[in-house]
Amino acid sequence: MRKLVVAVALTLGALLLGAPVASAHSIVTGSNPTAGAELAQGPDQVSISFNEVPQSKFATLNVVGPDGNLWSKGDPRIEGQSIVVDVGDLGPVGAYTIAYRVTSADGHPISGTIGFTLTQQGSGTPGAAADASAEADSESAGGGIPLWPFLVGGVLVFGGALAFALKKPKEQ
Numbered sequence: 001m002r003k004l005v006v007a008v009a010l011t012l013g014a015l016l017l018g019a020p021v022a023s024a025h026s027i028v029t030g031s032n033p034t035a036g037a038e039l040a041q042g043p044d045q046v047s048i049s050f051n052e053v054p055q056s057k058f059a060t061l062n063v064v065g066p067d068g069n070l071w072s073k074g075d076p077r078i079e080g081q082s083i084v085v086d087v088g089d090l091g092p093v094g095a096y097t098i099a100y101r102v103t104s105a106d107g108h109p110i111s112g113t114i115g116f117t118l119t120q121q122g123s124g125t126p127g128a129a130a131d132a133s134a135e136a137d138s139e140s141a142g143g144g145i146p147l148w149p150f151l152v153g154g155v156l157v158f159g160g161a162l163a164f165a166l167k168k169p170k171e172q
Contacts, residue, residue, distance in 0.1 A: 025104045025106065025108050025110055026050040026051060026052050026054055026102065026104040026105065026110055027050065027051050027110075028048055028049070028050060028112065028114075029049045029050060029051050029081075030048075030049040031046070031047065031048050031049065031098065031114045032045075032046060032047045032049075033046065033116045034114075034116075035114045035115060035116070036115065036116065036117075037116040037117070038116070038117045038119050039116060039117070039118055039119065040118075040119050040120045041090075041118075041120065041122070042071070042087055042088075042089060042090030042096075042118060042122055042124070043087055044086065044087060045084055045085060045086045045087055046061070046063055046072070046084070046085060046087055046098050047079070047082045047083065047084040047085075048061065048082060048083050048098065048100045048102075048114065049081055049082040050081050050082070050083075050102070051081070052081060052104070052105050053078065053080065053081050053105065054078060054081070054083060054102035054103060054104065054105070055078075055102065055103040055104070055105065055107075056077075056078045057103055058101065058102075058103055058109065059076050059078060059083050059101070059102045059103070060076060060099070060100065060101045060102075061076035061083045061084070061085040061098070061099070061100045061101075062085070062098070062099050062100075062130065063085070063087050063096055063097070063098055063099075064096065064097045064099060064130040065090065065091060065092060065094070065096050065118075065126060066092050066093075066094030066095050066096065067091065067092050067126060068129055068130055068131070069126030069127060069128065069129055069130060070126065070127035070128055070129075070130050071087055071088065071090055071091070071096065071124065071126060071127065072085045072086065072087050072127070073085070073086045073087060073088045073127070074086050083100060083102055088124050088125070089122045089123050089124030089125075090118050090122040090124050091121070091122050091123070091124045091125070091126055092118070092121065092122075093118055093119060093120065093121050094117065094118060095115055095116075095117050096115065096116055096117070096118060097113050097114070097115050098113065098114045098115070098116070099111070099112075099113045100112060100113070100114075
């Protein structure tokens with residue numbers, strides 16, 4: 001009986017420690033405009049495409065200009081496997097940043113930036129300062145469920161089972 005308990009405990013431990021972590025996070029497959037693009041005129045909208053359909057909850061997509069202001073207009077929307085936001089006429093020449101945050105199908109948030117350059121002055125009017133919008137987005141966004149409590153719990157259960165199985169019986 002004792003050998004059976006030890007074998008089961010060791011098997012469970014090996015399975016727990018050897019189990020791969022799920023890696024189902026979305027990854028960026030493209031953008032419009034593409035990273036590093038040089039444009040004489042701003043696009044009507046910008047989009048980031050992913051390898052799967054992102055969740056619409058907590059999705060953000062902003063275009064920030066070289067002046068630190070928002071140039072995207074309205075709320076972002078999910079269209080197929082892409083997040084899209086409208087952009088009005090751009091303004092100053094320089095580097096623009098497309099900042100995104102979406103939730104993967106597995107519930108984990110992913111975020112990043114893609115840059116492009118406007119090479120000719122536009123006639124657009126900027127929105128609010130980007131810092132104010134970023135603070136509002138971070139307050140409304142939630143994180144996923146952490147994995148570490150489950151790993152710690154599994155290690156503790158394995159350790160307890162192993163200690164119980166190896167405990168010497170009391171002599172009478």
